[in-house]
Amino acid sequence: MRRFLPRIALLACAFAWLAMAAALSAQSTPPAAVQSPAVAPPQPVQQPKAPPAGFAEWKKAHDQQLLTDFPWLARFERIDAEMPPPAPGEDRVVFMGDSITEGWHLETSFPAKPYINRGISGQTSPQMVLRFRQDVIDLKPKVVVILAGTNDIAGNTGPMTLGESENNLASMADLATFNHIRVVLCSVTPAFDFSWAPGQQPAPKIDELNEWIKNYAAARGYVYVDYHDALKDARDGLPPNLSRDGVHPNPAGYAIMAPLAEAGIEKALAQTGWPSSAATN
Numbered sequence: 001m002r003r004f005l006p007r008i009a010l011l012a013c014a015f016a017w018l019a020m021a022a023a024l025s026a027q028s029t030p031p032a033a034v035q036s037p038a039v040a041p042p043q044p045v046q047q048p049k050a051p052p053a054g055f056a057e058w059k060k061a062h063d064q065q066l067l068t069d070f071p072w073l074a075r076f077e078r079i080d081a082e083m084p085p086p087a088p089g090e091d092r093v094v095f096m097g098d099s100i101t102e103g104w105h106l107e108t109s110f111p112a113k114p115y116i117n118r119g120i121s122g123q124t125s126p127q128m129v130l131r132f133r134q135d136v137i138d139l140k141p142k143v144v145v146i147l148a149g150t151n152d153i154a155g156n157t158g159p160m161t162l163g164e165s166e167n168n169l170a171s172m173a174d175l176a177t178f179n180h181i182r183v184v185l186c187s188v189t190p191a192f193d194f195s196w197a198p199g200q201q202p203a204p205k206i207d208e209l210n211e212w213i214k215n216y217a218a219a220r221g222y223v224y225v226d227y228h229d230a231l232k233d234a235r236d237g238l239p240p241n242l243s244r245d246g247v248h249p250n251p252a253g254y255a256i257m258a259p260l261a262e263a264g265i266e267k268a269l270a271q272t273g274w275p276s277s278a279a280t281n
Contacts (some may be wrong), residue, residue: 064123072120073131080134081134090114093265094136097147098123099137100189109258124157125149132172137179143268144176145261149188153205154197155276162209173222182268187228192237194217203236225264227257
């Protein structure tokens with residue numbers, strides 16, 4: 001019996017050593033459940049678009065002008081006062097609007113036509129309402145072509161609802177009708193974004209305002225001209241081949257707009273019994 005004791009002791013030591021080695025091995029390998037997760041690569045940060053060149057100077061002058069002459073009556077005051085009345089048989093037309101109208105060279109698109117441009121860059125519909133008598137009614141046109149709403153949505157004179165824009169468009173149309181001026185209401189041109197006021201997602205708002213303009217014109221007997229559908233791209237914006245900045249048409253864009261405007265003016269001039277009962281109710 002004593003002969004087996006040393007062997008038993010050696011076997012016990014061997015088993016103890018093996019158990020200790022296994023324990024140390026288990027401690028050195030962390031379980032899969034607690035391994036550190038893979039770190040996702042950093043995503044690129046979207047940098048905000050830089051405002052257009054000269055925007056800071058324009059904004060400073062614009063804000064100062066709002067404080068001293070909100071509708072900017074002084075812009076055309078002297079020219080309007082010096083303009084003679086229409087000649088007999090003259091089909092005078094005034095284009096009322098913002099920079100999209102101001103940038104339209106009417107003498108190129110409508111040569112030899114008595115068309116007057118009263119667009120002012122950056123303007124909103126409340127500003128246009130306030131200068132409508134001086135810049136439209138007092139010029140005694142037969143037709144007024146109204147294009148407004150882009151800068152309302154951009155918030156150029158502060159936040160505005162679409163309902164407020166609609167009321168201002170209706171007010172201009174009512175003023176024209178009362179003064180026996182035929183009305184052409186135009187759809188707001190497409191825009192996917194505004195470089196001077198980015199991130200506002202204007203496209204669906206423009207669509208909604210245009211739907212109201214179309215329905216309002218039909219209900220009141222006004223002529224509706226749809227620039228939007230003729231200009232828009234797959235994003236519901238203004239494509240690069242028709243615009244330098246996605247908002248303002250270039251000559252190719254105006255070349256599409258011109259025959260639409262001319263057809264609208266001719267339709268308005270052909271209306272009989274103006275103002276119609278629909279427009280005055």
